[in-house]
Amino acid sequence: MAANAVWARQQPIAREDGPIPLYYRLESRLRGLLASESLAPGEVLPPEGRLGEIYGVSRITVRRAIDHLSRDGLIVIRQGVGTFVNDQPHIDAPCLVSFTDVALRRGERPSSRLLEFGEVAEVEPAASALGLVNAETMFLLRRLRLLNDHPVFMSSAYLPSQEFRGLTADAVSDEGPEQSLYHLIDRFGVALSDGDEATCAVHATPQVADLFHLERAAPVVQKSCVLRDRRGVAVLYEEAIWGVPERTQVRWEAKLSMIDFPRRAVRQT
Numbered sequence: 291m292a293a294n295a296v297w298a299r300q301q302p303i304a305r306e307d308g309p310i311p312l313y314y315r316l317e318s319r320l321r322g323l324l325a326s327e328s329l330a331p332g333e334v335l336p337p338e339g340r341l342g343e344i345y346g347v348s349r350i351t352v353r354r355a356i357d358h359l360s361r362d363g364l365i366v367i368r369q370g371v372g373t374f375v376n377d378q379p380h381i382d383a384p385c386l387v388s389f390t391d392v393a394l395r396r397g398e399r400p401s402s403r404l405l406e407f408g409e410v411a412e413v414e415p416a417a418s419a420l421g422l423v424n425a426e427t428m429f430l431l432r433r434l435r436l437l438n439d440h441p442v443f444m445s446s447a448y449l450p451s452q453e454f455r456g457l458t459a460d461a462v463s464d465e466g467p468e469q470s471l472y473h474l475i476d477r478f479g480v481a482l483s484d485g486d487e488a489t490c491a492v493h494a495t496p497q498v499a500d501l502f503h504l505e506r507a508a509p510v511v512q513k514s515c516v517l518r519d520r521r522g523v524a525v526l527y528e529e530a531i532w533g534v535p536e537r538t539q540v541r542w543e544a545k546l547s548m549i550d551f552p553r554r555a556v557r558q559t
Contacts, residue, residue, distance in 0.1 A: 302346030317355040318490030335373040390470035406432040407459040416448035419527040427451040443532040485517040502533025
């Protein structure tokens with residue numbers, strides 16, 4: 291997708307009360323664009339003033355976010371020339387691991403509760419992450435994922451309609467191995483190859499707060515993941531908002547890392 295089209299589709303950052311600073315929310319937005327490869331290495335970012343207009347923030351806020359991204363090597367600042375997207379390292383994304391499969395291997399009982407299903411268009415950053423243009427549609431599958439009947443995270447999965455024609459809400463089970471997104475993707479003959487993941491802090495929406503019994507606008511962890519097929523085409527964008535306490539999430543992810551199991555998808559080399 292052309293860089294100009296990417297910036298034209300960005301929305302101002304809503305000003306909300308809460309502990310998450312504005313610069314961090316802008317930084318998280320930009321990290322999401324970089325992780326989704328909506329911006330190619332070598333592309334120049336808009337000037338600070340223009341970024342401020344796009345996202346509705348001050349130049350000081352933009353500068354602080356840009357400094358953090360530069361410090362992490364995601365962008366390169368060339369004084370008097372501009373700010374450029376740096377080469378992004380391809381890493382094995384933790385979201386390539388199936389939550390369902392790992393839970394079943396450990397003897398746990400994963401389950402899902404359907405919250406929303408439908409065909410949508412121009413929802414950001416999903417549309418940009420999937421490389422959709424001209425109001426191309428995608429399926430939204432939003433579910434509450436549970437472990438032993440306890441809510442763990444809310445998954446909002448976006449799949450391009452072109453790749454998953456005929457998808458219905460009934461295609462995904464609430465229990466057993468069939469509830470996994472990987473099972474669904476396999477059924478449509480899509481072979482996953484690699485992916486990228488980004489983690490940021492966001493405010494709990496009223497829906498998230500109600501699901502996990504949190505205060506409104508409480509800070510929660512959001513993991514955004516883009517998965518690509520063997521052609522290098524993005525076929526899934528997922529936002530997973532973890533509503534469990536951070537220590538519980540860390541324990542769960544530590545358990546994942548200690549399990550010896552085959553990956554459902556691996557990077558091409």
